[in-house]
Amino acid sequence: MNLARHTESIASIISSQQNRPGALLPILHDIQEALGFIPPDSIQQIASALNLSRAEVHGVITFYHHFRTTPPARHTIEICCAEACQSMGAERLVEHAKQRLAGSKHGECEVKPVYCLGLCATSPALMVGEELHARVTPEKFDRLIEQMGIKT
Amino acid sequence: MSIKIFVPGDSAALALGADALAKNILAEAARRNMAVELVRNGSRGMLWLEPLVEVQTARGRVAFGPVSAEDVGALFDANFQNGGKHALNLGLTEELAYLKKQERLTFARVGITDPLSLEDYLAHDGFQGLRKALTMQPAAIVQQVTDSGLRGRGGAAFPTGIKWKTVLNTAAAQKYIVCNADEGDSGTFADRMLMEGDPFVLIEGMTIAALAVGATQGYIYVRSEYPHSITILNEAIAAARKAGYLGPNILNSGNSFELEVRKGAGAYVCGEETSLLESLEGKRGIVRAKPPLPAIAGLFGKPTVINNVISLASVPIILDRGAAFYKDYGMGRSHGTLPFQLAGNIKQGGLIEKAFGVTLRELMYDFGGGSASGRPIKAVQVGGPLGAYLPESQWDTPLDYEAYTALWAVLGHGGIVVHDDSADxxxxxxxxxxxxxxxxxxxxxxxxxxxxxxxxxxxxxxxxxxxxxxxxxxxxxxxxxxxxxxxxxxxxxxxxxxxxxxxxxxxxxxxxxx
Amino acid sequence: MKGSEVVRMVPDKNGQANEGHSCVKGRFAWGYATHKDRILKPMIRGKITDPWKEVSWDEALDYAAAEFRRIQKKYGRDSIGGIVSSRCTNEEGYLVQKLVRTAFGNNNVDTCARVCHSPTGYGLKQTLGESAGTQTFKSVEHSDVIMVIGANPTDAHPVFASRMKKRLLNGAKLIVIDPRHIDLVRSPHVRADFHLPLKPGTNVAMLSSIAHVIVTEGLLATDFIAQRCEDKAFQQWRDFVALPENSPEAMQEITGVPAELVRGAARLYATGGNAAIYYGLGVTEHAQGSTAVMGIANLAMATGNIGREGVGVNPLRGQNNVQGSCDIGSFPHELPGYRHVSDSTTRHLFEQAWGVEIQPEPGLRIPNMFDAALDGSFMGMYCQGEDIVQSDPNTQHVTAALSAMECIVVQDIFMNETAMYAHVFLPGSSFLEKDGTFTNAERRISRVRKVMPPKAVYADWEVTVLLAQRMGYTMDYAHPSEIMDEIARLTPTFHGVSYEKLDQLGSIQWPCNDEAPLGTPTMHIDHFVRGKGKFIITKYVATDEKVTRKFPLILTTGRILSQYNVGAQTRRTENVQWHQQDILEIHPHDAEERGIRDGGWVGIHSRSGETVLRAKVSERMQPGVVYTTFHFPESGANVITTENSDWATNCPEYKVTAVQVMPVLESSDWQKKYTRFSKVQDDLLKNAGEGTGNKTPDIKIKAVAKSIA
Amino acid sequence: MLEQLNEKDFGTPRRIAEQEVTLEIDGMQVTVAAGTSIMRAAAESGVNVPKLCATDSLEPFGSCRLCLVEIEGRKGYPASCTTQVERGMKVRTQTPKLQALRKGVMELYISDHPLDCLTCAANGNCELQDMAGVTGLREVRYGYEGENHIHSQKDESNPYFTYDPSKCIVCNRCVRACEETQGTYALTISGRGFESRVSPGQDQPFMDSECVSCGACVQACPTATLQEKTVIELGQAEHSVVTTCAY
Incomplete structure (x- = not known):
């Protein structure tokens, strides 16, 4: 996605949101949903639209772990590592996932921890995009990888 | 006459293949040219049984679970649509002990109604609380909430009535109602289940709060890890607004209340009320010094009621059935019920709404059936990642705010995470x-x-x-x-x-x- | 400090003007004081083509005095004069004007305030009765509405801009009237409620249309006016302003600002609560500068926004002691305290104190000095701490005049542009090397305290005393405090001022006398200094500087944060890292039309001359208007400004010059000539050492600036 | 602490109000304007509660937690900078518990701070150094091999001052000065938790940010993190003179 198209789509997102009180987070969410990340050089555009400084917008982006300023891997798997899932083997699942994806191309699939998807009675759980998976056994994880077409 | 089949749309059910299941049921029914009405209800909260399919029969709703997409053919063959015999048949849902022994007040409709059907909600006493509130003076509404003994269900357990009173008594041109739906505690999912199972009760609760303190704008701050809750909430808000329960002129009472969902962004600390307000204002989620209390100078510096999902969702029944009815449940100064969430290494994990006073042991064994691994339970963390680990010696203490404080433990948001003896x-x-x-x-x-x-x-x-x-x-x-x-x-x-x-x-x- | 060496400079928390804040210049850019360019030895030369010759102080002063006397004998008493700097102290300014009126025996003394706020002096004197701002800076904390017209505080008055922003952040409303989209219009957390982007040179039209709204929509503070203002003048003013020709609708095509914007701003100013007007050189440096100042005073009186905290008419002065240099009588027509030379009682007071006869007629203003030099009747000048070649408009005219003169004495810390035309160079002293006082825009007199001995033996006031003695007039002061005592004795508004009280109170805002022993924070509280406020009709007259086919754009000039005035000090500090050269800002539309690239070289022509600058394509501009700063001599910004000036005070019309801008490949002829000329002068300076072959002795001072570079 | 050079810092800004409030601090009756912080009330009556993130030119922030006090009838240990005086309050600023808490906080600070006081530009004029003395810190039991910022890269892009993140205690005084005193908002804290650090613009050198180099942050900084290059070059000043700016 070249920079010019970025600026356009960001501009339309901003204009649709900027008059809402506390509009920064909604704007950042929409940009990340549209482009997969928040381009650092769009921060000036966002800041001036909201009459903030670049530093303030940068401070907010770096505070929240959900936001990222680099393009994401093709797939991102967020595995819950909180206590409930730990009690049902989340750590083993993370190890398994890492081994399983070791062979995959760089930038193909990234495994990230997340702290609680609210599926604590059906642990261990993970989320791919907005798709949830519960009681994930290593086998179930492997099937999921195949369905997602990730070559390892 | 068409057959009514319930397949939950709750995230837990979705995570276990409920969508594929629902598709198969419809396909199978079409193959057998049977008229089927499929309802995506909330979850009943018996999560080891999800996806839990129910069928409306003359005798009542019959439950089958846990059903996988592959079981559909066999179910139809066993005439499951009329409650026919099948290995997965669990009998009448209402008769299941796990449900029967609960006191479902806040979660009364969850799993029963179609979350997005206004008629379904109205048919189950929906908006009665709001209608009563509309006939009352703001101070009277606050008094009802105070008399009910309701305390903050997010974890702070601060008396909700007193918080509202402070906001009511602080004059300002603009006041806000903020719902804390960040639910970052591990082992908790009550907020999620309620938002996805009965979003209208939360909307009704926040509207009543608005009437009580004179607020005209509300925000629901939902964690980014709950995408489905956000979708369902937005649809419910739109439906409620179209029907006049929200917007510029609620039930042409002249009161206005607008509601908006805002998404968190991966910060547990934004569950803390002032950090949440900073986040809503588009800033870093940095904790503010108190005083000033948010009730006096909260969102954008204006007086703000900030309560947890469950606290707000418990208000309609209090207004509908009266403070005394709600206060009657519970023990000591912990009045009403708390939706406990049994999770972690537990055989029968799920949502158990009980009056205060029940013990951990009862929940873990009578309801939970012991550990999922079958090994002895070693430690139980109650109240999320900031809650204490309780050894067996403390499992008989009644679940009550003051009793737990005495143990240097907390009830928090009602999350119970079970660890077996393999835990270090x-x-x-x-x-x-x-x-x-x-x-x-x-x-x-x-x-x-x-x-x-x-x-x-x-x-x-x-x-x-x-x-x-x-x-x-x-x-x-x-x-x-x-x-x-x-x-x-x-x-x-x-x-x-x-x-x-x-x-x-x-x-x-x-x-x-x- | 460490001994007599500056370690760091921090703002004083108890400073009543800045309350613990500073900007990059004051906080860090003080290295110039010990910069290697400092000239530390007096020098003289016969003609400006001769090399400089280093001489002793005695020889230089004797030579200067002799030359002045020779010129007076040859061309008459009025053939010499002096210029007071707005960067030197009150005491030094007082002595220079005293030197001229006593030793020189005429009134040919002027100050660079001529080219900045002289219209303020005139305008406020006519309407309110005192040539100074009416408030303290702190009063902005009580303003509900702030109107900024013809000023860019965040660049030119940064410390006050921060105080203003603090007030804006917690609720005050803001009206900005400026051709450019300056930072105050929109920057993080600051947003002007109204921005009126008028065409340069149409301030009076705008002010009249605002007044029109206030009068015709019944927003006048009628009882304030009845009590406090002259009724007849008000009636005339009201009827004039109410004329349809002054309505926002009528004025729209003159100012280029939509009428409803003007009406909105006017209503906000009149009804928004405490409303304060802050204005700068963008108001005064016009052909109708004085008229605009009176227009501003009219608005304040019409809405009763005078005489309490949070309101007022507040000029933002161009330099640290512009206010002071005007107060102590450096204008040719006034003696200290704004009292006209023709007022015989005042004149006798000074004649008696100084023991000389003072001419009753005003002397030459700076522009008059140039004209007189060209027709051979003004041949000698004593210029202390001022660089008229770079800061005055129409540079060729100025340099021609100076070249025609026979003895120019320049006293400065560096070899500046004017010194290239000088015959005697007397080393000056920086503010670190002398005691004295400055007076800022809120009439606050603050002490300047010596922290190191003068690098060139004498503080500036001592040099003036010595020169006077050489010309047969004795002034003896042991310490600048005695000079201030003399000013206090002779000037009613300064009666109560003394160094002792200044040390006690920290600072004093004049008038300070028996009625106001501790000074006067807010003026015109119960009555105006002139008794009743006087409304004055401000008829809009378009400037002669018209855009033509040949010169279709309007050039306006201004300041940038990191550089100061002619940049003599700041160009010799690390501040150059922010602003290396003067840049021409141009609207994308105008640039595109002319094939101008961002960063490319452009030639700017006006009917006065031509110069070449790098271009910056900027959305801040409005189509048809270009902008630059004048901090660097080689930019020759003032080569293209014209001789137009304010009708009442000759304050040059820097802000409106019709120009054409075209991409070019090489610098302008003037710049080539300038480069050659300054090269020659540098060489003449290089072998100034009496046979020692090298430049001024390189004193081993732990020059802090050097260690940073 | 070069007392005579730096005037007394009362910790929170002066408040102006009609009514006055009288309270007791360490047994002394103190009367101050309503809205004044306990910290300032104590400072005005000669009791200097330890502080690091508080300075009287900025609104209180309450992050360092050194200025905790005990108030009769109020549980916990409220910060005296963010808690305003109330009629009849009884405040204790020094108790064994407070001493332990302050030492605990200081031990954490010094576990992530270079131990180069003797060669540090702020030597003799550093509030962290003073507070370490006042709280009686004698050992850092965490050791120094844990996570730390001691090898952070210096930013010397501004010609007049240096930003050395290794000495930053994240007290936010610079960020607050850029907002409250100057109004440019050029600074923020980027990241969160342990790696929170001051960030001009988007984690850029000062010269590439919107910083107008007014020096308010350098003056507000309690340590050598933001330090004038002239002080680094020449060492601390030994006397000061009040004069007026020549610009």
């Missing part, structure tokens, strides 16, 4: 510090530096390096964090750490080859 409490104590280091907002020193040092001290203890001195240092650090921190993040991380240390000392001394 030193590693869990280390995780408590690690979690605090990951989620600390970084403003105050005890938490910003303390959590990171806490992990390092725990590593030395686990590695057996001069354990005694390190344990003493750990206690000092916990004292600094407990008393020095600005908020519960750093202030309560010592609860799991010290409870693990005090109740399971053996885990802290054994030498593990590095």
């Amino acid at each position: 409490l030193a590693k869990l104590a280390r995780y408590a510090m690690k979690f605090c280091a990951i989620e600390s907002c970084g403003k105050c020193t005890p938490c910003r530096i303390g959590a990171t040092r806490g992990v390092e001290v725990m590593d030395k203890i686990i590695a057996g390096q001069d354990t005694e001195a390190q344990v003493e240092l750990l206690r000092d650090l916990c004292d600094t964090m407990l008393n020095g921190s600005m908020c519960a993040m750093g202030g309560m991380t010592p609860y799991p750490v010290l409870s693990a240390l005090n109740h399971f000392p053996r885990d802290f001394v054994k030498k593990i080859p590095v």
Whole structure:
């Protein structure tokens, strides 16, 4: 996605949101949903639209772990590592996932921890995009990888 | 005459293949040219049975679970649509002990109604509370909530009535109602289940709050890890607004209340009320100094009611059935019910709404059926990642705010995470510090530096390096964090750490080859 | 400090003007004081083509005095004069004007305030009765509405801009009237409620249309006016302003600002609560500068926004002691305290104190000096701490005049542009090397305290005393405090001022006398200094500087944060890292039309001359208007400004010059000539050492600036 | 602490109000304007509560947690900078518990701070150094091999001052000065938790940010993190003179 198209789509997102009180987070969410990340050089555009400084917008982006300023891997798997899932083997699942994806191309699939998807009675759980998976056994994880077409 | 089949749309069910199941049922019914009305209800809360399919029969709703997409053919063959015999047939849902022994007030409709059907909601006493509130003076509404004994269900357990009263008595051109749906505690999903199972009750509760304190704008701050809750809430809000229960002229009473969902962005600390307000204002989720209290100077500096999903969702029934009815449940100063969430290494995990006073043992064994692994239960963390670990000796204490405070434990948001004897409490104590280091907002020193040092001290203890001195240092650090921190993040991380240390000392001394 | 060496400079928390804040210049850019360019030895030369010759102080002063006397004998008493700097102290300014009126025996003394706020002096004197701002800076904390017209505080008055922003952040409303989209219009957390982007040179039209709204929509503070203002003048003013020709609708095509914007701003100013007007050189440096100042005073009186905290008419002065240099009588027509030379009682007071006869007629203003030099009747000048070649408009005219003169004495810390035309160079002293006082825009007199001995033996006031003695007039002061005592004795508004009281109170805002022993924070509280406020009709007259086919754009000039005035000090500090050269800002539309690239070289022609600058394509501009700063001599910004000036005070019309801008490949002829000329002068300076072959002795001072570079 | 050089810092800004409030601090009756912080009330009556993130030119922030006090009838240990005086309050600023807490906080600070006081540009004029003395810190039991910022890269892009993140205690005084005193908002804290650090613009050198180099942050900084290059070059000043700016 070249920079010019970025600026356009960001501009339309901003204009649709900027008059809402506390509009920064909604704007950042929409940009990340549209482009997969928040381009650092769009921060000036966002800041001036909201009459903030670049530093303030940068401070907010770096505070929240959900936001990222680099393009994401093709797939991102967020595995819950909180206590409930730990009690049902989340750590083993993370190890398994890492081994399983070791062979995959760089930038193909990234495994990230997340702290609680609210599926604590059906642990261990993970989320791919907005798709949830519960009681994930290593086998179930492997099937999921195949369905997602990730070559390892 | 068409057959009514219920397949839950709750995230837990979706995570276990409910969508594929629903598709298969419709396809199979079409193949057998049967007229079927499929309802995507909320979850009944018996999560080991999800996806739990129900069928409307003359005798009542018959439950089948856990159903996988492959079972559909066999179910139809067994005439399941009329409650026919089948291995998965669990009999009438209402008769299931797990449900029957609960006192479902806040969660009365969850699993029963179609979450997005206004008629379904109205048919189950929906908006009665609001209609009554519309006939009352704001102070009278606040009085009802105060008399009901309702306290903050997010974890602080602050009397909701008093909070509302402060906002009512603080004059301002603009006031806000903020719903804390960040639900970052591990082991908790009550907010999620309610938002996805009965969004209208939350909307009704917030509207009543608005009437009570004179607010015209409300926000629901939902964590980014709950995409489905956000979708369902937005649809419910749109439906409620179209039908006049929200918007410029609620039930042409002249009162206006607008409601908007806002998405969090991966910060546990934004569950703390002032950090949440900073986040809503589009800033870093840094904890504010108190005073001023949010009730006086909250969102955008204006008086703000900020309550948890369950607190707000419990208001309609209080207004509908009266304060005394709600107060009658519970014990001591813990009135009403709490939706406990049984999770972790448990055979029958799920949502159990009970009056205060029930014990941990009853929940874990009578409801939970013991550990999922079959091994003996060693420790139970109650109240999320900042809750204490309880050894067996404390499982008979009644679940009551004051009783738990006496144990140096907390009820918190009602999350119960069960660990069997394979759990190493030193590693869990280390995780408590690690979690605090990951989620600390970084403003105050005890938490910003303390959590990171806490992990390092725990590593030395686990590695057996001069354990005694390190344990003493750990206690000092916990004292600094407990008393020095600005908020519960750093202030309560010592609860799991010290409870693990005090109740399971053996885990802290054994030498593990590095 | 460490001994007599500056370690760091921090704002004083108890400073009543800045309350613990500073900007990059004051906080860090003080290295110039010990910069290697400092000239530390007096020098003289016969003609400006001769090399400089280093001489002793005695020889230089004797030579200067002799030359002045020779010129007076040859061309008459009025053939010499002096210029007071707005960067030197009150005491030094007082002595220079005293030297001219006593030793020189005429009134040919002027100050660079001529080219900045002289219209303020005139305008406010006519309407309110005192040539100074009416408030303290602190009063902005009580303003509900702030109107900024013809000023860019965040660049030119940064410390006050921060105080203003603090007030804006917690609720005050803001009206900005400026051709450019300056930072105050929109920057983080600051947003002007009204921005009226008028065409340069149409301030009076705008002010009249605002007044029109206030009068015709019944927003007048009628009882304030009845009590406090002259009724007849008000009636005339009201009827004039109410004329349809002054309505926002009528004025729209003159100012280029939509009428409803003007009406909105006017209503906000009149009804928004405490409303304060802050204005700068963008108001005064016009052909109708004085008229605009009176227009501003009219608005304040019409809405009763005078005489309490949070309101007022507040000029933002161009330099640290512009206010002071005007107060102590450096204008040719006034003696200290704004009292006209023709007022015989005042004149006798000074004649008696100084023991000389003072001419009753005003002397030459700076522009008159140039004209007189060209027609051979003004041949000698004593110029202390001022660089008229770079800061005055129409540079060729100025340099021609100076070249025609026979003895120019320049006293400065560096070899500046004017010194290239000088015959005697007397080393000056920086503010670190002398005691004295400055007076800022809120009439606050603050102490300047010596922290190191003068690098060139004498503080500036001592040099003036010595020169006077050489010309047969004795002034003896042991310490600048005695000079201030003399000013206090002779000037009613300064009666109560003394160094002792200044040390006690920290600072004093004049008038300070028996009625106001501790000074006067807010003026015109119960009555105006002139008794009743006087409304004055401000008829809009378009400037002669018209855009033509040949010169279709309007050039306006201004300041940038990191550089100061002619940049003599700041160009010799690390501030150059922010602003290396003067840049021409141009609207994208105008640039595109002319094939101008961002960063490319452009030639700017006006009917006065031509110069070449790098271009910056900027959305801040409005189509048809270009902008530059004048901090660097080689930019020759003033080569293209014209001789137009304010009708009442000759304050040059820097802000409106019709120009054409075209991409070019090489610098302008003027710049080539300038480069050659300054090269020659540098060489003449290089071998100034009496046979020692090298430049001024390189004193081993731990020059802090050097260690940073 | 070069007392005579730096005037007394009362910790929170002066408040102006009609009514006055009288309270007891360490047994002394103190009367101050309503809205004044306990910290300032104590400072005005000669009791200097330890502080690091508080300075009287900026609104209180309450992050360092050194200024905790005990108030009769109020549980916990409220910060005296963010807690305002109330009629009849009984405040204790020094108790064994407070001493332990302050030492605990200081031990954490110094566990992530270079131990180069003697060669540090702020030597003799550093509030962290003073507070370490006041709180009686004698040992840092965490050791120094844990996570730390001691090797952070210096930013010397601004010609007049240096930003050395290794000495930053994240007290936010610079960020607050850029907002409250100057109004440019060029600084923020980037990241959260342990790696929170001051960030001009988007984690850029000062010269590439919107910083107008007014020096308010350098003056507000309690340590050598933001330090004038002239002080680094020449060492601390030994006397000061009040004069008026020549610009």
